[in-house]
Amino acid sequence: xxxxxxxxxxxxxxxxxxxxxQVIATDLFSEATTDVTEAILxxxxxxxxxxxxxxxxxxxxxxxxxxxxxxRTPPGFAEGYAAIADGxxxxxxxxxxxxxxxxxxxxxxxxxxxxxxxCLSLQLNPLMTQGQIEALEHHASDAIKALYLPKLISGEWCxxxxxxxxQAGSDVGALRxxxxxxxxxxxxxxxxKIYISWADNDxxxxxxxxxxxxxxxAVPGTKGISLFMVPKFIPDEDGNPGRRxxxxxxxxxxKMGLHGSPTAVMQYDGATGxxxxxxxxxxxxxxxxxxxxxxxxxVQGIGVAEGAFQHALAYALDRKQGRAxxxxxxxxxxxxxxMLTGMKADVxxxxxxxxxxxxxxxxxxxxxxxxxxxxxxxxxxxxxxxGTDIGIEVSQTGVQVHGGMGVIEETGAAQxxxxxxxxxxxxxxxxxxxxxxxxxxxxxxxxAAFRLLDEVQTGAESARAKQxxxxxxxxxxxxxxxxxxxxxxxxxxMQNRFAGAVPYLRGFARVLGGHFHLKSAIAGDEKRCALAAxxxxxxxxxxxxxxxxxxxxxxxxxxxxxxxxxx
Numbered sequence: 045x046x047x048x049x050x051x052x053x054x055x056x057x058x059x060x061x062x063x064x065x066q067v068i069a070t071d072l073f074s075e076a077t078t079d080v081t082e083a084i085l086x087x088x089x090x091x092x093x094x095x096x097x098x099x100x101x102x103x104x105x106x107x108x109x110x111x112x113x114x115x116r117t118p119p120g121f122a123e124g125y126a127a128i129a130d131g132x133x134x135x136x137x138x139x140x141x142x143x144x145x146x147x148x149x150x151x152x153x154x155x156x157x158x159x160x161x162x163c164l165s166l167q168l169n170p171l172m173t174q175g176q177i178e179a180l181e182h183h184a185s186d187a188i189k190a191l192y193l194p195k196l197i198s199g200e201w202c203x204x205x206x207x208x209x210x211q212a213g214s215d216v217g218a219l220r221x222x223x224x225x226x227x228x229x230x231x232x233x234x235x236x237k238i239y240i241s242w243a244d245n246d247x248x249x250x251x252x253x254x255x256x257x258x259x260x261x262a263v264p265g266t267k268g269i270s271l272f273m274v275p276k277f278i279p280d281e282d283g284n285p286g287r288r289x290x291x292x293x294x295x296x297x298x299k300m301g302l303h304g305s306p307t308a309v310m311q312y313d314g315a316t317g318x319x320x321x322x323x324x325x326x327x328x329x330x331x332x333x334x335x336x337x338x339x340x341x342x343v344q345g346i347g348v349a350e351g352a353f354q355h356a357l358a359y360a361l362d363r364k365q366g367r368a369x370x371x372x373x374x375x376x377x378x379x380x381x382x383m384l385t386g387m388k389a390d391v392x393x394x395x396x397x398x399x400x401x402x403x404x405x406x407x408x409x410x411x412x413x414x415x416x417x418x419x420x421x422x423x424x425x426x427x428x429x430x431g432t433d434i435g436i437e438v439s440q441t442g443v444q445v446h447g448g449m450g451v452i453e454e455t456g457a458a459q460x461x462x463x464x465x466x467x468x469x470x471x472x473x474x475x476x477x478x479x480x481x482x483x484x485x486x487x488x489x490x491x492a493a494f495r496l497l498d499e500v501q502t503g504a505e506s507a508r509a510k511q512x513x514x515x516x517x518x519x520x521x522x523x524x525x526x527x528x529x530x531x532x533x534x535x536x537x538m539q540n541r542f543a544g545a546v547p548y549l550r551g552f553a554r555v556l557g558g559h560f561h562l563k564s565a566i567a568g569d570e571k572r573c574a575l576a577a578x579x580x581x582x583x584x585x586x587x588x589x590x591x592x593x594x595x596x597x598x599x600x601x602x603x604x605x606x607x608x609x610x611x
Contacts, residue, residue: 045456046358047097047162047351049089053395054154055082060567061560062399067148070410076148084147088133088155095127096162100351103165103304104459110296110306115244118304122247124166128159129199134170138177142193149409150402153343157395160347161354164463165304167347169202169242171340176203176254179333180273183321188273191283192252201250205333206237206274206310214476216327217265221257223272223317232314233257233274236294239470243308244276244293250285251276253310254333255317256326263324271326272317290315301462334471335424339401341471342428345435345464346394352435352442352460353387359446359455360384374445383445387438389579392564393557394427394434400560401427418492422485425477430553432467432474439464478545481552482532486541490533493552497526500559507566511573514565514580518558521587525555528591535597543601544594551590558584 058064058081067073103118110116128134136152138144152174159167177196180189195201212218221235233255244251253274262268277285294309321329360375374380401423408416439460443450450457468474485492504519532548535541558580565576 045097045100045351045355047093047100048354049085049092049158049161050350051082051085051089053392054085054399056564056568056572057396057399058150058154061396061563062150062403064148064150064403067150067403067406067410070407072410073146073148073406075146076151081151084136084151085154087131088158091127091131091133092158092162096124096159096166099124099163099166099304100459101456103163104301104463105303107303108296108306110293110308113292115246115293115296115306115308117245117247117306118165121166121245121304124163125169125199125245125247128166128170133159134173134199135177135197137174138193138197139181142181142189143197144177148402148406149339150399150406153339153398153402156340157343157347157350157398160344161351162347163304164344164348165302167344168302168305169245170199171337171344172205172242173199173203174340175205175333175336176252178336179254179271179329180320182332183271183325183329184273188318188320191279192273195250195283196252200248201252201275202242202245202248203252203254204240204243205330205337206240206253206255207330208239209236210238214473216256216269219256219258219269221255221312223257223259223270224314225259226316229318231257231259231272231317231319233272233291233312233317234314235312237310237312239297240308240310241470242305243310244306249277250279253291254320254330255312256330257317259323266327268324269326270323271320271329273320274312274315274317278316299466301459301465337471338424338428338477339398339405341467342394342401342431343398345432345467346391346398348435348460348464348467349387349391349394349438352439352457352464353384353391355457355460356387356442356445357384359449359457363447374447380445383441385575385578386583387441389561389575389583390434390438390557392575393553393560393579393583394431396560396564397423397553397556398427398431400556415492415495418488419496422481422492422496425481425485426549426553426556428471429468429474429477429549432464433550435464435467436461474549475546478549479542481549482541482545483538486529486533490529493529494526496556497522497529500555503559503563507562511562511565511576514562514577517580517584518555518562521555521558521584524587524591525552528594531595537598539601540597543598544596547590547593551587551594554584554587554590 099120106118135144136147140146209219223231255272255274280286290313294311297307363374404420446457449455500522504515507515561576561579565573
């Protein structure tokens with residue numbers, strides 16, 4: 045489907061809103077100059093518009109399938125993947141020493157969003173590999189790094205993540221897969237894993253699975269889990285794919301969306317694997333990959349939202365309805381205009397949050413500053429949950445803009461909604477993201493959150509001269525969020541925190557969205573100001589009801605029994 049890469053939006057955000065200049069000013073990322081960044085965005089945008097976007101519909105209409113144990117991917121996906129790999133887009137943020145570009149995560153995040161807009165089913169493959177690259181860079185032995193990283197970065201091989209089992213979903217500690225020492229430094233991995241994205245394909249020479257399993261002396265729970273590299277083909281002495289490992293794709297799931305992306309049940313029967321990180325330290329290593337993927341998944345949601353918005357806008361500009369002379373299009377109707385402007389405003393807010401998270405990740409890596417690391421940790425669950433929620437909501441609104449044609453598959457509007465729905469579930473459900481925000485991310489008694497709110501309110505104070513009403517609205521919203529955060533961190537009963545976790549995360553995101561829109565209004569033209577005013581006047585007030593829910597706590601949550609709910 046047609047897609048226009050929003051390169052000007054990214055460059056504006058980099059220059060005026062999220063502060064990419066701070067990242068470029070560090071020694072680590074000094075070569076990522078404005079000219080370099082713009083050239084990268086332009087080339088990536090061209091790839092997305094001309095190569096990936098035409099694969100969106102074929103991927104949905106001709107799903108990945110399993111034939112005699114071999115996964116067959118949709119037509120054009122092999123060529124699309126080759127274009128991604130040949131352009132070096134998989135290893136954008138990977139170490140130059142292993143063949144990567146060494147670019148800031150902020151730039152990678154923008155490129156990943158554009159790829160998600162163009163063809164989410166295919167983009168999910170390099171996203172998984174990017175997460176695996178980061179996990180290996182941080183936790184693997186030098187031998188594993190030397191063997192696997194160059195091939196993963198080049199795209200010759202690709203990577204997966206194997207956590208979930210039939211009895212162990214969000215409760216990863218319940219997994220039963222086993223790892224027995226072989227006596228030669230390798231391990232025999234046995235067990236079944238489910239929901240494995242891109243578990244196999246017909247266009248890479250090898251598929252490298254990171255698998256969580258238990259050693260014989262493992263204790264119960266997450267502290268007894270280790271991580272292993274289990275390749276589809278065991279590398280030979282020259283590092284090339286050798287004999288087939290003892291693993292197989294049992295079946296592919298029939299999903300509501302993402303049809304082009306094979307999601308598999310994987311069986312390991314004494315498959316040869318190698319330990320990544322220390323024994324029983326698998327969760328720490330896997331969380332490196334998961335945190336990378338969580339920002340990436342949030343960006344997937346934003347990318348789909350952008351694609352759905354562009355699709356709905358094109359339809360609204362073309363669809364004639366409502367005037368006797370037949371000259372008017374539905375974009376002139378107030379409610380259609382409300383929907384379209386709301387879609388654009390929400391995409392802008394979610395994109396700003398994701399890029400701000402990426403900037404914090406880059407600054408933490410480049411400087412080692414603990415405050416930047418804390419900010420990155422704080423923003424990651426917000427970026428993931430809000431980005432995917434907005435993807436779902438905007439794509440649903442896109443169907444509504446199409447009216448009756450929205451539920452007709454030929455228009456393509458419904459595909460955005462079907463494809464993006466799972467993003468709120470995989471890599472940790474959005475409810476778990478919210479629980480993480482109010483628990484782990486508040487173990488500092490809210491210090492990271494309060495530092496961020498200080499910036500929001502300082503920014504609002506500075507904006508009063510140019511945008512007094514908008515600035516006051518943002519300042520007041522941040523103050524309400526500050527008071528709610530103070531109440532939250534004072535709660536010793538975690539049920540009181542968890543009961544309001546989802547509205548708290550959403551309210552936090554709404555306030556951040558107002559902050560970034562206000563910054564855009566101050567630095568931008570009349571169009572930026574108008575979009576900011578729409579968001580701050582019409583959407584930001586949602587924070588009041590959301591944060592009011594938080595302070596109710598768990599009271600009344602369990603008043604209705606399961607039998608009452610079923611009555």
